[in-house]
Amino acid sequence: MKAIIVAGGHGSRLYPMTKFTHKTLLPLCGRPIIDYVISTIRHAGINEITIIGNRFIDKIQDHVGNDVNYVLEEEPKGVAPALQLARKHNEGCPLLIWFSDNITNIDLSSNIRQFTKGAILLTREVDKPQDFGIAVMDDGKIVDVVEKPKSPIGNLAIGGIYIFDEKFWQRLDSVQDSDTFSISDVTRQYLVEGSASIISVGEETWIDCGTPSSLQRAAKMVEEGRFKIREVNE
DSSP states (O other), rough: OOEEEEEOOOOOOGGGGGGOOGGGGGGTTTHHHHHHHHHHHHHTTTTOOEEOOTHHHHHHHHOOOOOSEEOSSSSOOOHHHEEEEEEEESOOOEEEEEEEEEOOOOOOOHHHOOOOSSEEEEEOOOOOOSEEEEEEEEEEEEEEEEEESOOOSSSEEEEEEEOOOOTHHHHHHHHHTOTTOOOOOHHHHHHHHHOOOOOOOOOOSSSEEOOOHHHHHHHHHHHHSSOOOTTTOO
């Protein structure tokens, strides 16, 4: 399995902090967000990582080093075009796709070792479901995903961290030209086939760092010891 960290876009939700640096380099108690992301990925046993970044990708490379692949998104055109930039070195294998706003202390190593086909989606309960892709549940099973629902359908959010089999690119190709494309258009295909499963995690184990308030909250959780940089052999 290989990993793709999606760290493109403008980072506009974190202005003015992201006018001069990349959002993944914003610090949480002295360590940038990207360190928490990469440590979790490597702890899970994945060594081949590609980072898709914006105009600040050189700053990411200066910090992270040369043992990962870097792809420049020259102009933000959406999730699908950004992912396609990383396709060359990430075909024919299962993928962990990680949107860089997210950090988690979940140990994914056993899920990745046992993974063979389909998709695994990480989910968590959220206070504002209208801001997320929300799982539609039926008899305890996830059957669909509705992106940013306007009417209440639940509060179990899917977003940020996904495991897909090697058919991911084929599925992305089939839906990426939609005017309303979201990553949910890919996950929905696995759900319809019944080949997707979920890992439900609590708010204490996963947080989105994409807004000033959530970044501040994440920093507090790091300070309390709930999130940490893991060494590979831990």
